[in-house]
Amino acid sequence: MSKSFILHPQITLTIIFYLLILSPKPSSSLNITALLSTYPDLSQFTALLSAATSLTADLSHRNSLSLLAVPNSFLSTDPNLSHHQLSSSALSDILRYHVLLQFFSWSDLHSLPPSGKLVTTLFQTTGRATNNFGSVNITHDPHSNQVSIHSPAPYSSSNATLISQIKTLPYNVTIFTVNSLLIPYGFDLMASETRPSIRLNITKTLIDAHNFNIISSMLSASGVVNEIEAGEGGSGITLFVPVDNAFADLPSSVALQSLAAAQKMVVLKAHVLRAYYPLGSLQSTANPLQPTLATESMGAGSYTLNISTFNGSVAINTGVVQGVITQTVFDQNPIAIFGVNKVLLPREIFGKNPILESPEIVAPPPYYDASSPSVIGEDLSSSVARCGWKSDQFYSVPEFVQLD
Ligand SMILES: *[C@@H]1O[C@H](CO)[C@@H](O)[C@H](O)[C@H]1NC(C)=O
Ligand SMILES: *[C@@H]1O[C@H](CO)[C@@H](O)[C@H](O)[C@H]1NC(C)=O
Ligand SMILES: *[C@@H]1O[C@H](CO)[C@@H](O)[C@H](O)[C@H]1NC(C)=O
Ligand SMILES: *[C@@H]1O[C@H](CO)[C@@H](O)[C@H](O)[C@H]1NC(C)=O
Ligand SMILES: *[C@@H]1O[C@H](CO)[C@@H](O)[C@H](O)[C@H]1NC(C)=O
Ligand SMILES: *[C@@H]1O[C@H](CO)[C@@H](O)[C@H](O)[C@H]1NC(C)=O
Ligand SMILES: *[C@@H]1O[C@H](CO)[C@@H](O)[C@H](O)[C@H]1NC(C)=O
Numbered sequence: 001m002s003k004s005f006i007l008h009p010q011i012t013l014t015i016i017f018y019l020l021i022l023s024p025k026p027s028s029s030l031n032i033t034a035l036l037s038t039y040p041d042l043s044q045f046t047a048l049l050s051a052a053t054s055l056t057a058d059l060s061h062r063n064s065l066s067l068l069a070v071p072n073s074f075l076s077t078d079p080n081l082s083h084h085q086l087s088s089s090a091l092s093d094i095l096r097y098h099v100l101l102q103f104f105s106w107s108d109l110h111s112l113p114p115s116g117k118l119v120t121t122l123f124q125t126t127g128r129a130t131n132n133f134g135s136v137n138i139t140h141d142p143h144s145n146q147v148s149i150h151s152p153a154p155y156s157s158s159n160a161t162l163i164s165q166i167k168t169l170p171y172n173v174t175i176f177t178v179n180s181l182l183i184p185y186g187f188d189l190m191a192s193e194t195r196p197s198i199r200l201n202i203t204k205t206l207i208d209a210h211n212f213n214i215i216s217s218m219l220s221a222s223g224v225v226n227e228i229e230a231g232e233g234g235s236g237i238t239l240f241v242p243v244d245n246a247f248a249d250l251p252s253s254v255a256l257q258s259l260a261a262a263q264k265m266v267v268l269k270a271h272v273l274r275a276y277y278p279l280g281s282l283q284s285t286a287n288p289l290q291p292t293l294a295t296e297s298m299g300a301g302s303y304t305l306n307i308s309t310f311n312g313s314v315a316i317n318t319g320v321v322q323g324v325i326t327q328t329v330f331d332q333n334p335i336a337i338f339g340v341n342k343v344l345l346p347r348e349i350f351g352k353n354p355i356l357e358s359p360e361i362v363a364p365p366p367y368y369d370a371s372s373p374s375v376i377g378e379d380l381s382s383s384v385a386r387c388g389w390k391s392d393q394f395y396s397v398p399e400f401v402q403l404d
């Protein structure tokens with residue numbers, strides 16, 4: 001036993017404590033091929049899946065999924081499979097498009113509105129999808145009671161209809177059958193085996209995902225994005241990104257605009273965990289209280305996030321705000337990016353008795369009238385302005401205006 005262990009038991013305990021809370025708890029692994037193997041009608045789909053070893057390895061770490069399996073009768077006649085000599089990597093990506101990163105039951109799908117719900121698939125997380133074409137739009141027609149799955153791309157003809165639910169393990173996985181293989185829009189069926197390795201551009205990923213333009217601008221304007229991208233080489237990064245509406249929904253009493261640039265950086269860093277946690281690890285986390293990047297600069301115990309599971313959803317509590325993960329934007333070891341429905345305001349800044357240790361916090365004059373009428377219907381730029389991120393020292397080019 002080393003001397004330092006004996007001499008500094010408190011330090012050692014602290015290190016062990018951090019190791020415990022930082023290492024994702026190994027979740028009991030999910031063997032999708034084993035689950036599928038009991039259904040002879042799905043034997044071809046299962047065979048394709050088990051040949052895609054990197055995909056099945058990825059699936060075994062996850063436990064909040066819905067799988068759209070294609071029965072033999074539809075798979076054997078599929079023109080896209082029979083007319084092309086698909087490379088195994090192209091086939092794996094097509095199969096990834098059939099893995100929804102959200103748990104659904106039969107009745108969940110039948111409660112969806114006719115206007116549909118956009119659901120991220122495992123394909124989107126590879127970074128190889130164009131725009132958000134790694135998602136599917138799932139719609140339910142109340143008249144025919146039919147559930148349809150199609151690409152969010154307006155001109156895509158690839159679509160499938162739900163046939164049945166063959167197995168569900170709430171809230172880990174449901175296996176549904178559908179009547180057609182889905183092809184992501186813009187997918188290159190002739191793609192070669194070799195692909196360049198991914199160096200994630202977080203700003204671009206957030207812009208492509210739509211709905212995250214404000215946080216994307218803030219992260220790049222503040223330089224926090226560089227710090228995150230630099231950190232990804234280590235233990236990884238988990239980033240919680242508030243949807244654009246979350247900023248519009250902030251009460252006017254939340255004076256984000258009066259914070260100094262350094263303080264705004266702390267708020268952004270309080271949205272980032274210095275470890276890669278896929279959704280399944282967040283759902284099964286043994287130690288809910290997680291330090292953030294802000295904890296590192298502001299001191300142990302401060303700027304933590306309390307992560308809990310509520311009814312199959314992951315809730316994130318700062319002590320003053322509770323947000324819920326609404327979607328997976330990107331997930332590929334070592335980077336996970338999750339959309340959340342709230343700005344995760346740190347208790348240390350926005351709580352009843354905020355810790356205002358920085359002398360810089362003296363509020364600059366507001367850049368506009370914060371008491372302006374209503375934010376409903378405001379465009380993004382005015383929502384940003386209202387949040388005060390458009391300060392001279394902090395913000396120059398409004399990149400977020402480039403919506404397509
Ligand atoms: C779901 O996953 C969790 C954690 O991985 C596991 O403990 C639980 O037994 C699983 N539930 C079912 C029904 O398989
Ligand atoms: C999953 O199950 C299949 C079939 O039962 C088996 O061949 C495979 O080795 C299992 N994979 C893992 C990772 O346990
Ligand atoms: C999903 O499909 C429905 C029905 O075609 C459409 O009204 C809706 O706009 C689509 N949603 C998205 C996000 O593509
Ligand atoms: C669904 O796919 C079928 C054939 O694959 C096609 O004929 C049909 O037009 C598609 N429907 C839509 C709404 O794209
Ligand atoms: C990342 O993407 C953004 C938006 O597309 C672009 O402006 C920026 O130059 C990219 N950064 C790098 C390092 O390529
Ligand atoms: C974290 O949140 C859970 C669920 O809301 C709660 O039971 C628990 O006490 C919280 N833990 C801490 C340390 O605040
Ligand atoms: C849990 O979620 C389901 C479907 O999302 C919903 O119907 C149910 O009311 C929720 N239960 C609670 C206790 O919130």
Ligand SMILES: CC(=O)N[C@H]1CO[C@H](CO)[C@@H](O)[C@@H]1O
Nearest residue numbers: 078079080157158183187189
């Ligand atoms: C990329 C490609 O060839 N997609 C085809 C897949 O099959 C459908 C018909 O089911 C065709 O419409 C697509 O063009």
